Amino acid sequence: MSTPARHYPARHLDLAGMGHHPAPYAMPPNGERPAAGLRPTLHSAPPGSSPSAPAPAGDALADYRIAREPYYRQVSDELELFEAAYAxxxxxxxxxxxxxxxxxxIEHMAWRLGKPLVTVACHEDxxxxDLVGRFxxxxxxxxxxxxxxxLAARLGAICYLDEVVEARQDTTVVIHPLSDARRMLMLEKKGExxxxxxxxxxxxxxxxGYQSLLKxxxxxTKQRFAALDxxxxxxxxxxxxxxxxxxxxxxxxxxLVHIGARARNLKGHGLVEGMSTRMLIHAGSLIARSVAPLTACRMALVRPLTDDADMRDVLDAAVSTYF
Known part of the structure; x- marks a missing residue:
């Protein structure tokens, strides 16, 4: 079965590894690799121009601009709320x-606003x-x-700290001066x-769902931000x-969505997390490539979710109900 062309990443999931292959990242103009934890995005338009226009020559943020509109299905008024916050x-x-x-x-909003997006995947190390810089x-x-x-603060990008609670609290404190009326960052080692x-x-x-007293x-920090659920x-x-x-x-x-809904009802009753939309797309992508539905669901939905044999039997039974 042929599949329609898909444009890099879509609403309701983080689509890393979906089977489509975005254009390779370009190295920064000075030939150096991005700083630790930094994930460059694709090229898009400079602020104030068409989102599909090429980045201007010598644009220091060219590696962090998004070239094509990420598919996103709006479900409420989140687009308008984010635009108001950005204003x-x-x-x-x-x-x-x-x-x-x-x-x-966030990727869609960066494209929609025509702004570069600097993404940091936060972790305990x-x-x-790593955030501010070093000699x-x-x-x-x-x-x-x-x-x-x-980099984002100096040149005017959206800086996205993904899964920020994974970083140590003494690390995230550095964002405080940037996230209040001061809008400044202390580069203590540089004296700037x-x-x-x-x-x-x-x-x-x-x-x-992963919160704890330690994470x-x-x-x-929270009270410096507006929040969207x-x-x-x-x-x-x-x-x-x-x-x-x-x-x-x-x-x-x-x-697939029915299977996902049934699995989500088991959260807290044998499952730590339910099946995400991303997982349902993984299963659908395998089915679209002629993998048997039962096999695809076991591979993409059941096996990644739990190692408990009894819970796997329950989920396999749910899958068999629909396929």
Whole structure:
């Protein structure tokens, strides 16, 4: 079965590894690799021009611009709310379960606003220097290299800290001066106070389901942000998304969404998390490539979700009900 062309990433999931292959990342103009934790996005238009226009020559943020519109299915008024927040450069916090579309939404909004997007995948080894920058040795001697946060603040990009609670609290404190009325970043090692570019905005995301006393944001951090709650979309909307992204017909997509809904009802009753929209698209993508539906669902839905034999039997039975 042939599948329609899909444009890099879509609403309601973070589509890394979906089977489509975005254009390779270009190296920065100086030939150096991005700072630790920095994930470059694709090229898109400069601010104020058509989103599909090429980046201007010498654009230092060219590696972080998005070339094509990421597919996104709006479910409420989140587009308008984010645009209003960006208009006043208000920091935004996106909360929701894994695979529900947080990262896709930010990528879509960066394209929609015509702004470069600097993404940092947060983890427990992320240091303040990884975000802000450090002095490094090269053939010419010691030079300062901006980290992703400083780069975005200096040149005017949207900086997206993905799964921010995974970073240590002493690391995330460095964003405080950028996320209040001061809009500045202290580069202590360099002896510089960096005042944020007028186009700079800070966005963070995390999954509240994974919160604990040891992994949560401080109130002093939370209260600097406006917040948008995300969840898995309603049935018909999710069917539309799964069909569009995987290439399966609407009937097959509807069956996958029904399976996902039944699995989500087991969250807290044997499952830590339910089946995400991303997982449903994985299964649909395999089915679209002539993999037997039962096999595709076991591979993409059941086996990744749990290692418990009894729970696998329950989920396999649910899959058999529809396929």
């Amino acid at each position: 006043v450069r208000m920091p935004v916090m996106i909360k929701g379960p894994t695979g529900c579309g947080k990262t896709r939404f 992320l240091t303040a220097s 490094l040795l090269d053939a010419q001697g010691t030079r300062w290299h901006d980290g992703p946060l400083a 106070v960096l005042h944020a570019h007028p186009d700079f905005q800070l966005v963070i995301s995390y999954n509240p 949560d944001l401080k109130q002093s 995300f969840d898995y979309p309603e049935h018909e909307v999710e069917v539309e998304i799964v069909a569009h992204e995987s290439g399966v017909d609407r009937d097959t997509a509807a069956k």
